[in-house]
Amino acid sequence: MKLKKLIENLPIEIFRGSKEVEVTSLCSHSKYLAPGSLFIAKVGTHTDGSQYINEAIASGAVAILTDLPNPSLKITQLIAKDVRQAEALLAARFYDDPSSELFMVGITGTNGKTTTSYLIHYLLKSGMIGTIEYIVGKVRFQSELTTPDIITNQKLLREMVKQGCRSAVMEVSSHALSQKRTEGIDFDCAIFTNLTQDHLDYHHTIEEYAATKALLFKGLKKEATAVVPYGEKRMIAECKSKILTYGIGQGDVAATDLHLAFDHTTFKVNGKEYKMPLVGRFNVLNAVAALAACRVYGKEDCDLEHFPSVPGRLQRVKDNVFVDFAHTPDALENVLQALREFAPARILTVFGAGGDRDRGKRPKMGAVAAKYSDLVILTSDNPRSEDPEKICAEIAVGAPSALIEIDRRKAIERAIGLADRDDLVLIAGKGHESYQIFAHKTIPFDDRKVVMEILCGVGCC
DSSP, rough: OOOHHSTTSSSEEEEETTTOOOOEEEEEEEGGGTTTTEEOOOOOSOOBBBHHHHHHHHOEEEEEEEEOTTTTTTTTEESSSSHHHHHHHHHHHTTTGGGEEEEEEEEEEHHHHHHHHHHHHHHTTTTEOHHHHHHHHTEEOEEESSOOHHHHHHHHHEEEHHHOSEEEEEOOOOHHHHHTTTTTTTOOEEEEOOOOOHHHHHHSHHHHHHHHHHHOOOOOOTTTTTETTTOOOTTTTOOOOOOEEEESSSSSSEEEEEESSOOOOOEEEETEEEESSSSSSHHHHHHHHHHHHHHHHOOOOOOTTOOOTTSSSSSETTTTTTEEOOOOOOHHHHHHHHHHHHHHSSSEEOOOTTTTGGGGGGHHHHHHHHHHHHHEEEESSTTTTTTTTHHHHHHHHHTTEEOOOOSHHHHHHHHHHHOOOEEEEEEEETTTTTEEESOOEEEEHHHHHHHHHHHTTTTTO
């Protein structure tokens, strides 16, 4: 695309150079830049993109977008006051605004985004962008971020259109909203799941965290629909769109007549009975939110019975051993409450907490685990640059009787070894993840595979 067409009528000025250059791609990461790219030099969380302009030029960039001109550079330079906003506008134009051709669903909230997105993907046969993977037609990619950068988002959405998708569902993280990674995406439906303590290392206060989540709903057009829990007010305080509420026993889309079993759940919505393989009250809320989105789309005939479940989300790996991604106090409580409803003899819980993340939630998670578990074993999660022993010590403030085994494999092995036939074992925190991040290395580690290896080792497979 010619540069002059790409920037026409956008809040971008040319400081120097020609508008006639041909732009073959957009890039904000110099290491991934290809010849013919427009390099977008923006300030990130840890680095300033302007430091990599010379590297981008050496790699074949034909133009640079930044907020400050540099007279010494002999390359076409574009200037914008708000580089992130300009990047969003450029990406939408370069990929020909694919969200306008799709029924777009955005989901935000502390917990439940992934399960709800998988449910919508299943019901609408939509494309999907989320924590575990990106699904484009029949192709699946392992995700790197819950919500990618805006250029990647637009590129994925355009490919979905090419593959014949009519709808797309996207998990929208608070980091993404703060960093304008979904700017310019035209959402037809936005879902809010819940908000509990998380990411306060980034947002600092729960109020700031909530205000960031609310940006998704503030940006909806009037014709769109906000799907929120019954009674929710914070998210829709500045929302101009239509509102559709959901809940258990209350809301425009309400679940009633719940029956919670060990391997399935049944409930009714407007007199119609649904059966699904997901368990727990929190998953009923996820399912009802997905059904509400389908109603907005215009699909009323929905079947949940054959839903294939979600990797690492209250996933029964073998017999009485479950793996879940729960890494917040609320998520851990929801999962443990769901398991407690099955009336096991005991619940044995293994978990840790991520390093370099919100430390304030650690003792709270410990207290939740101690309340609902009969035995708690604290271990490493993704300690990153922190000492895992110190992380466990902070969790143990809320669970003083917990055992500590830093080696995650040994902790899982210990829990399985101590569990009797009528007990349940929960391994929480990492869910679908297939790695473990330490200060100077990342190693392969999948809780589900480790469980199977341990059980096969003792002749139970």
